[in-house]
Amino acid sequence: AQSVTQLGSHVSVSEGALVLLRCNYSSSVPPYLFWYVQYPNQGLQLLLKYTSAATLVKGINGFEAEFKKSETSFHLTKPSAHMSDAAEYFCAVSGDTNAGKSTFGDGTTLTVKP
Amino acid sequence: EAGVTQFPSHSVIEKGQTVTLRCDPISGHDNLYWYRRVMGKEIKFLLHFVKESKQDESGMPNNRFLAERTGGTYSTLKVQPAELEDSGVYFCASSQDSGRASDEQYFGPGTRLTVT
Numbered sequence: 001a002q003s004v005t006q007l008g009s010h011v012s013v014s015e016g017a018l019v020l021l022r023c024n025y026s027s028s029v030p031p032y033l034f035w036y037v038q039y040p041n042q043g044l045q046l047l048l049k050y051t052s053a054a055t056l057v058k059g060i061n062g063f064e065a066e067f068k069k070s071e072t073s074f075h076l077t078k079p080s081a082h083m084s085d086a087a088e089y090f091c092a093v094s095g096d097t098n099a100g101k102s103t104f105g106d107g108t109t110l111t112v113k114p
Numbered sequence: 115e116a117g118v119t120q121f122p123s124h125s126v127i128e129k130g131q132t133v134t135l136r137c138d139p140i141s142g143h144d145n146l147y148w149y150r151r152v153m154g155k156e157i158k159f160l161l162h163f164v165k166e167s168k169q170d171e172s173g174m175p176n177n178r179f180l181a182e183r184t185g186g187t188y189s190t191l192k193v194q195p196a197e198l199e200d201s202g203v204y205f206c207a208s209s210q211d212s213g214r215a216s217d218e219q220y221f222g223p224g225t226r227l228t229v230t
Contacts, residue, residue: 004156032215032216034218036221041223042223043117043118043205043220043221043222043223043224044157044205044207044221045221046218046219046220049216049218051216090157092157094215094216095215100145100147100162100169100170100209100214100215100217100219101147101159101162101170101173102147102149102159102219103156103159104149104156104157104158105156106154106155106156107154107156107157
């Protein structure tokens with residue numbers, strides 16, 4: 001079985017500050033990990049994914065995430081927050097049972113203060 | 115290239131009524147997934163089509179839900195009869211490749227269903 005825990009349903013940062021969104025996963029097989037972002041009234045958009053090629057994954061909009069097997073974590077970071085980063089972020093894992101099926105966390109809403 | 119589209123964007127129905135949600139995947143995508151998010155909780159998998167066949171329907175909550183994908187193009191998800199707990203946002207996603215765990219899934223904007 002696979003599962004995802006996102007720590008913090010709401011995160012607030014100031015514009016220009018570091019963004020850190022936490023994700024821990026559980027999987028009985030080597031996982032594939034994803035971060036998605038959802039802006040209001042839009043679908044989920046893939047930010048980045050880990051597929052075992054490299055532990056540090058760079059995505060769109062300046063985001064990156066590091067896969068740490070020992071910590072079963074895949075935290076999302078961005079050095080400097082922008083107002084346009086305000087959205088809801090979802091971490092997801094796949095690889096167990098049905099290969100295409102993704103298991104999502106509860107989501108983290110990021111607020112960026114001016 | 116058009117993305118994944120879903121119709122309607124919102125639906126408000128009374129308990130006991132029937133609702134049909136539609137998803138049009140990206141053209142050429144064989145894999146189609148339905149997910150649901152209830153009450154701001156996690157997005158939960160409902161089922162996975164490969165072309166017109168159901169690959170995995172382990173997430174379907176009960177037999178009031180019926181998904182179809184005739185011809186392997188668009189898909190419908192019917193809820194009959196609807197219950198209050200069916201309220202939520204229903205997402206559709208599609209992917210191009212073989213339904214592998216590493217494939218990127220492209221999501222539609224979702225249908226917000228409210229059952230009163």
